[in-house]
Amino acid sequence: MSNSTEYRLSATPEPYESAPTLEGLTSEQYKVFSEERVAAEEKYEEAVGAHEEEEEQKAAEEKRKEEEKQVAILKEKQEAKEKRKELDRLKAKEVADAAEKKKKQDDLKKKKDEKKLRKEQKKAEKAAKATESGKGAASTAEATLVSEEKGTDADTEGEMSESAKKKALKKLKEIRDGKRKATAPAGPKRKRAPKSASVVEESDGGSKPGPSKRVKAEVSGPMEGEEELVGNSK
Numbered sequence: 001m002s003n004s005t006e007y008r009l010s011a012t013p014e015p016y017e018s019a020p021t022l023e024g025l026t027s028e029q030y031k032v033f034s035e036e037r038v039a040a041e042e043k044y045e046e047a048v049g050a051h052e053e054e055e056e057q058k059a060a061e062e063k064r065k066e067e068e069k070q071v072a073i074l075k076e077k078q079e080a081k082e083k084r085k086e087l088d089r090l091k092a093k094e095v096a097d098a099a100e101k102k103k104k105q106d107d108l109k110k111k112k113d114e115k116k117l118r119k120e121q122k123k124a125e126k127a128a129k130a131t132e133s134g135k136g137a138a139s140t141a142e143a144t145l146v147s148e149e150k151g152t153d154a155d156t157e158g159e160m161s162e163s164a165k166k167k168a169l170k171k172l173k174e175i176r177d178g179k180r181k182a183t184a185p186a187g188p189k190r191k192r193a194p195k196s197a198s199v200v201e202e203s204d205g206g207s208k209p210g211p212s213k214r215v216k217a218e219v220s221g222p223m224e225g226e227e228e229l230v231g232n233s234k
Contacts, residue, residue, distance in 0.1 A: 025033065
């Protein structure tokens, strides 16, 4: 008659409960019972170890996924930062190019304005020089005329020129001759003498009749229609 021994075997990580033992087992039965018990305990430990390993693997996988997620977030942030930096660089370059273009346009306009101003200044200087030259020539001519009127020389101020002396002597002589004619007795009336024609000599030696350089009408007496002047003799 064999006695059956009941015990619990489990491969799950549940708390292990030893199977109840019965007294009165033979040595052979006890040996079989012990071996079965050891095998059950080993299976339990294996099951517990497998469960722990599975949990560790699961935790490691979750950790890896979280790390990958954080890496992706950091990468996205870095890319966004690089993109903003590139946009800022392009914007700064655009502003610098616009400023450089404006500077070149301003420099070109300034050069054109300066060139135009120099031309206008040169024209004004030429006009001023021409005006001054005209004023100088007019002043010189006026001074010469005044000098001749006053009988002065431009180089020797205050002294009468030789030409002025001759003019003064000639004028004095004409005045004396006029007085003599006025005091002379009246004679018979005569008509004005016709003007004489002289011959103008050409440079080639030929000659042709023409008006003389000086036309002089000599009158020996008073003309018709004029009153005779009778001088009072003293």
